[in-house]
Amino acid sequence: xxxxKAIFERDLRKFIRNPLVVAMSVLMPxxxxxxLGNSFQGELxxxxxxxxxxxxxxxxxxxxxxxxxxxxxxxxxxxxxVSSQGFAMEGLREGVFKGVVIIPPGFSRDLARGxxxxxxxxxxxxxxxxxxTVQSAIARAVSEPGMxxxxxxxxxxxxxxxxxxxxxxxxxxxxxxxxxxxMAIFLGAMTTGAFNIVMDRFLGVEESYFxxxxxxxxxxxxxxxxxxxxxxxIAVVVLFxxxxxxxxxxxxxxxxxxxxxxxxxxxxxxxxxxxxxxxIMGRLNHPRIxxxxxGFMNVIFFFPSGAIYPTESFPAWLKAFAVVNPETYSVHAxxxxxxKGAGFGAVKGDMAFLAVFAVLAVIAGTAAFKREL
Amino acid sequence: MYAIETENLVKKYGRLTALDGVTLxxxxxxxxxxxxxxxxxxxxxxxILTTLIRPTSGMAKxxxxxxxxxxxxxxxxxxxxxxxxTSDLDLxxxxxMDIYARxxxxxxxxxxxxxxxxxxxxxxxxxxxxxxxTYSGGMRRRLEIARGLVHRPSILILDEPTIGLDPQSRRxxxxxxxxFRKGDNLTILLTTHYMEExxxxxxxxxxxxxxxxxxxxxxxxxxxxxxxxxxMELTVSNIDxxxxxxxxxxxxxxxxxxxxxGTLIISVDNGANAIPELVDKLRAMNAKVxxxxxxxxxxxxxxxxxxxxxxxxxxxxxxxxxxxxxxxxQWGK
Numbered sequence: 210x211x212x213x214k215a216i217f218e219r220d221l222r223k224f225i226r227n228p229l230v231v232a233m234s235v236l237m238p239x240x241x242x243x244x245l246g247n248s249f250q251g252e253l254x255x256x257x258x259x260x261x262x263x264x265x266x267x268x269x270x271x272x273x274x275x276x277x278x279x280x281x282x283x284x285x286x287x288x289x290x291v292s293s294q295g296f297a298m299e300g301l302r303e304g305v306f307k308g309v310v311i312i313p314p315g316f317s318r319d320l321a322r323g324x325x326x327x328x329x330x331x332x333x334x335x336x337x338x339x340x341x342t343v344q345s346a347i348a349r350a351v352s353e354p355g356m357x358x359x360x361x362x363x364x365x366x367x368x369x370x371x372x373x374x375x376x377x378x379x380x381x382x383x384x385x386x387x388x389x390x391x392m393a394i395f396l397g398a399m400t401t402g403a404f405n406i407v408m409d410r411f412l413g414v415e416e417s418y419f420x421x422x423x424x425x426x427x428x429x430x431x432x433x434x435x436x437x438x439x440x441x442x443i444a445v446v447v448l449f450x451x452x453x454x455x456x457x458x459x460x461x462x463x464x465x466x467x468x469x470x471x472x473x474x475x476x477x478x479x480x481x482x483x484x485x486x487x488x489i490m491g492r493l494n495h496p497r498i499x500x501x502x503x504g505f506m507n508v509i510f511f512f513p514s515g516a517i518y519p520t521e522s523f524p525a526w527l528k529a530f531a532v533v534n535p536e537t538y539s540v541h542a543x544x545x546x547x548x549k550g551a552g553f554g555a556v557k558g559d560m561a562f563l564a565v566f567a568v569l570a571v572i573a574g575t576a577a578f579k580r581e582l
Numbered sequence: 583m584y585a586i587e588t589e590n591l592v593k594k595y596g597r598l599t600a601l602d603g604v605t606l607x608x609x610x611x612x613x614x615x616x617x618x619x620x621x622x623x624x625x626x627x628x629x630i631l632t633t634l635i636r637p638t639s640g641m642a643k644x645x646x647x648x649x650x651x652x653x654x655x656x657x658x659x660x661x662x663x664x665x666x667x668t669s670d671l672d673l674x675x676x677x678x679m680d681i682y683a684r685x686x687x688x689x690x691x692x693x694x695x696x697x698x699x700x701x702x703x704x705x706x707x708x709x710x711x712x713x714x715x716t717y718s719g720g721m722r723r724r725l726e727i728a729r730g731l732v733h734r735p736s737i738l739i740l741d742e743p744t745i746g747l748d749p750q751s752r753r754x755x756x757x758x759x760x761x762f763r764k765g766d767n768l769t770i771l772l773t774t775h776y777m778e779e780x781x782x783x784x785x786x787x788x789x790x791x792x793x794x795x796x797x798x799x800x801x802x803x804x805x806x807x808x809x810x811x812x813x814m815e816l817t818v819s820n821i822d823x824x825x826x827x828x829x830x831x832x833x834x835x836x837x838x839x840x841x842x843x844g845t846l847i848i849s850v851d852n853g854a855n856a857i858p859e860l861v862d863k864l865r866a867m868n869a870k871v872x873x874x875x876x877x878x879x880x881x882x883x884x885x886x887x888x889x890x891x892x893x894x895x896x897x898x899x900x901x902x903x904x905x906x907x908x909x910x911x912q913w914g915k
Contacts, residue, residue: 215681219670223673418685420632420660420662420664422686581633
């Protein structure tokens, strides 16, 4: 026990003596939240669309009015009236416009006669998400009452959808918080625990530890325990700052039980990743390889976890990976506890998976660790 | 009872044989020097004796414990100062000593007393609270010697203890080792490729080359075993050179004498003692001795005699072309 505590204490002291690492471990996930939350918003806005009115009739004016309403209301598009079709198309190719609406000559006449009146819509489909948004916004605008003969309209009749959100209003950046906390855990697990073994090996320091009566489990458990403490603290700090920045103020929403359950999810997630790092890094001896592996592993664990995009929409092979990815369960549990006010019953499956994964990972990590040169 | 015993110890890395049947018996209380060039197998032998690597075959016992079957016993009995500086730079000297003492299960009071005693002895008490990153190379080496002794081991093993140190720091380390040896009745095994270090510290010296022990004796015994003697050059005038040669040759410790113009080149045993006698003898014959030089026989001569060449440089370690050094060690071998 004394030996294990000595390893634990040594690691904590070394970590604290590197304040830049401490600061970066907290800052990086928070910056990720700020950048991703603001650049990759839920709904796209202010997409520039050029409108070329070659009709100049009352029908065209009606279309213009609806487009202006779209611009003023949900602000999906920004309408720029252009006189030359050639200029508009040039702008589309150059990426200045995301779409070009052409109201052809005779549009008002066709509309007045009750025959099919068509407008043209050119889209920059090199940017698929923006193109789809422009198309649906324009289609919605021109298919409203009074425009029933406009050709772009896709549905002539249908029930109006009125979405009812079952939880309080959650902004996009707030939905990223579980993912950001998991990212903090991942980074913590990368830079503590097994990473110290790699650094000791790189610096030639491990030899002196192997010369003492320390056992394999003294070393692994000591490092995992210090990594667990450091990472848990970092994750809670990141959770606090993420809540503050995104304005969700979790401390007002969470009960003590909810917070303790979140803490348990964080601890189990950390333990699993710490063990996994020992399996992967237990025999490496150069920090550069860890750097490359870190980026690689972050991609394969983070993105298929459902932190950014729902796992249900993944292709079958990726969905299969998501099922065995511990971060999937961490994100799911944290989201339920954070936004849905869920209790233990709702997250017990996630916690069971994380607990089993953690135990297996630590056992495998200890087995993989080589206590000889 | 031997402190360290090995029998036919072999270590192979693929086709490379690092140790090729090493048999050694080091008595308790001895200071044993293992002399050899870089890459001769010294570190491999030390790593087997300290349980860091396993031998391919053969037997080794340290303090009576088998290095394969009784690793815990070996680790508790030895203190080791590895070749590389192995103290964490972001800890203080005091913290390192305390943490290592805890690895050996020492109690708080005992730790404090022993740490204080050792840090005073190695002259680091005033700097004990400073980060090791601020220490010089010599200070770090002294700290590592103290660290190796924190649990009062019966055997201290040092792998190239003064490599990379300036001559002054090297001398300080030698004096420290002398002091600890006398105080704690330690058995010391040290490897070195510095001749003067082996000569200064060791009771017995083994010369190791290409993984084999090629000679083993006291320093004096090794010197006696080789035909080379000290070489003295006497530049004389005012005397017939043939007579001078005859007079010098008659001295009991002189082997052979050659004449090069006005200089006598004399092969002699224990040249330093023979100088005054030979100079007096020549002066008695009215000769004028204008210059005396003496090249004493060294362990280097012994080494060259047994290995057929001077100390050579280590062969470069092979590493993976694709992955550099960032791979498990055995892949890079």
